[in-house]
Amino acid sequence: MKIAVIGTGYVGLVTAVCLAHWGHEVTCVETDTEKLSILRAGRSPIFEKGVEELMQSCAEKLAYTDDCGEACRGAQAAFICVGTPEREDGFANLKQVFAVAKQIAASARGDCVCVVKSTVPIGTNRKLERLFFSEAGKGVTIEVASNPEFLSQGTAVRDFLFGPRVVIGVESAHCGEILRSIYAGYQGQVIVTDRQTAEMIKYASNDFLALKISYINEIANLCEIVGADVETVARGMGADSRIGKNFLRAGIGYGGSCFPKDTKALHWLAKYYDYEIKTIKAAIEVNENQKIRLIKKARRYYQNLEGLSVAVLGLTFKPDTDDLRDAPSLQNIAVLLQEGADVRVWDPSGYERIKRLYPHQITCCGTIGEAIQDAHLCLILTEWEQIRNFDPAGYAQHMKRPVVIDGRNCYSPAAVQGAGIVYDSVGRPRVLPENWADQTGRVLYLPVDPRKTAPDFHTFHEA
Numbered sequence: 001m002k003i004a005v006i007g008t009g010y011v012g013l014v015t016a017v018c019l020a021h022w023g024h025e026v027t028c029v030e031t032d033t034e035k036l037s038i039l040r041a042g043r044s045p046i047f048e049k050g051v052e053e054l055m056q057s058c059a060e061k062l063a064y065t066d067d068c069g070e071a072c073r074g075a076q077a078a079f080i081c082v083g084t085p086e087r088e089d090g091f092a093n094l095k096q097v098f099a100v101a102k103q104i105a106a107s108a109r110g111d112c113v114c115v116v117k118s119t120v121p122i123g124t125n126r127k128l129e130r131l132f133f134s135e136a137g138k139g140v141t142i143e144v145a146s147n148p149e150f151l152s153q154g155t156a157v158r159d160f161l162f163g164p165r166v167v168i169g170v171e172s173a174h175c176g177e178i179l180r181s182i183y184a185g186y187q188g189q190v191i192v193t194d195r196q197t198a199e200m201i202k203y204a205s206n207d208f209l210a211l212k213i214s215y216i217n218e219i220a221n222l223c224e225i226v227g228a229d230v231e232t233v234a235r236g237m238g239a240d241s242r243i244g245k246n247f248l249r250a251g252i253g254y255g256g257s258c259f260p261k262d263t264k265a266l267h268w269l270a271k272y273y274d275y276e277i278k279t280i281k282a283a284i285e286v287n288e289n290q291k292i293r294l295i296k297k298a299r300r301y302y303q304n305l306e307g308l309s310v311a312v313l314g315l316t317f318k319p320d321t322d323d324l325r326d327a328p329s330l331q332n333i334a335v336l337l338q339e340g341a342d343v344r345v346w347d348p349s350g351y352e353r354i355k356r357l358y359p360h361q362i363t364c365c366g367t368i369g370e371a372i373q374d375a376h377l378c379l380i381l382t383e384w385e386q387i388r389n390f391d392p393a394g395y396a397q398h399m400k401r402p403v404v405i406d407g408r409n410c411y412s413p414a415a416v417q418g419a420g421i422v423y424d425s426v427g428r429p430r431v432l433p434e435n436w437a438d439q440t441g442r443v444l445y446l447p448v449d450p451r452k453t454a455p456d457f458h459t460f461h462e463a
């Protein structure tokens with residue numbers, strides 16, 4: 001089938017290459033000229049396993065353009081894959097979606113289906129259909145199908161090709177048939193429903209996962225207070241198939257381009273209909289607090305952060321992606337700089353965006369060792385494999401004060417025992433070197449001003 005895919009970000013490009021892999025002829029539309037020239041050179045502008053390989057193996061089935069009209073003319077289906085970022089009030093910003101819809105309406109010369117892959121609030125597909133009804137050319141019918149995407153960055157190609165379900169929201173049998181033939185290469189469960197339900201499945205799924213993360217994070221915080229180990233708690237919970245073991249990893253909260261905005265969008269939508277979705281409201285609040293929990297923890301060791309050298313390991317919201325959107329690192333770095341810390345970062349996916357945000361204020365390092373050299377504090381924010389494989393004893397060797405606060409539980413407490421570092425992770429017992437606690441077990445404060453040489457240690461009562 002001849003298909004146009006509009007927007008070649010994480011969802012659009014993965015959709016395009018996977019559809020081409022299933023034998024469709026796909027024209028990708030991208031307005032970002034830099035991305036377009038990378039695509040035309042046969043390379044992937046996004047850091048996503050398997051995408052570039054599929055781009056190359058399906059090269060004869062893929063074309064790239066910035067002209068939506070050219071892509072849509074003669075296409076039987078046009079996929080909308082543009083961003084739906086958060087508006088200031090929390091609602092989804094649908095400007096890009098409607099702008100693309102107008103272009104499709106203006107350029108379609110024959111009947112086609114507009115497939116909405118972007119995550120859009122419930123009711124949007126219906127509004128788009130009204131737009132097509134009034135703006136499409138004479139004699140041209142553009143039907144709208146909701147086809148939300150559930151891929152995860154880092155495993156996007158596998159998720160698209162072999163995910164547990166494909167959801168199709170349609171209002172006519174004809175439209176359903178077209179969608180089924182697009183997905184003929186997919187072997188899993190296809191759920192065909194109406195458009196409102198399909199739109200809701202997407203939000204209900206993402207928000208449930210966000211809720212699960214916030215739930216385990218709260219349990220982790222309580223584990224720290226009562227002296228339990230959240231990882232064993234999660235294992236115990238996850239062994240029950242009614243609960244499931246996924247998304248029970250405690251940490252410093254969710255980020256990325258989906259969970260933060262999709263939780264807020266559903267909360268806003270419910271409010272619009274005069275309904276309060278209390279569970280999601282709580283998930284959002286818990287996540288906001290969780291993101292800066294490491295900095296609160298740092299105050300167990302330093303009264304203030306001014307003048308401290310702080311290493312930040314990991315910038316992306318999760319490993320195996322280059323995506324920094326809504327990553328906890330952004331909030332943490334902002335607070336560290338505001339408090340006068342000297343920030344040195346390490347991340348393997350590149351520094352392009354962070355350098356745009358902070359061209360002079362932070363130091364981007366080539367290795368973990370370089371980032372932690374002479375640091376007073378190290379915050380681990382992403383569970384990159386390179387960090388998990390870094391020898392815990394290396395912190396003691398490189399750092400001025402080996403205080404490591406791990407927001408992703410990259411090491412087991414047993415692995416850091418004897419490494420000579422303070423290791424404070426999420427929801428698990430803290431590991432301290434022998435000389436870091438007094439006889440009563442209270443942690444010794446570090447000098448208020450790290451530039452001071454006087455050994456002014458104080459005992460510290462934790463709240």
Ligand SMILES: NC(=O)c1ccc[n+]([C@@H]2O[C@H](COP(=O)([O-])OP(=O)(O)OC[C@H]3O[C@@H](n4cnc5c(N)ncnc54)[C@H](O)[C@@H]3O)[C@@H](O)[C@H]2O)c1
Nearest residue numbers: 007008009010011029030031032081082083084118119149
């Ligand atoms: N990223 C994910 O993991 C994920 C997963 C599931 C669903 N979604 C949803 O999919 C949608 C897209 O997300 P994304 O992460 O791929 O976004 P993205 O920002 O990575 O990509 C969007 C792309 O669309 C391009 N674009 C914008 N306007 C355009 C236009 N008029 N014509 C052509 N191209 C245009 C942009 O330049 C950009 O490359 C969002 O609604 C998101 O919520 C994302």
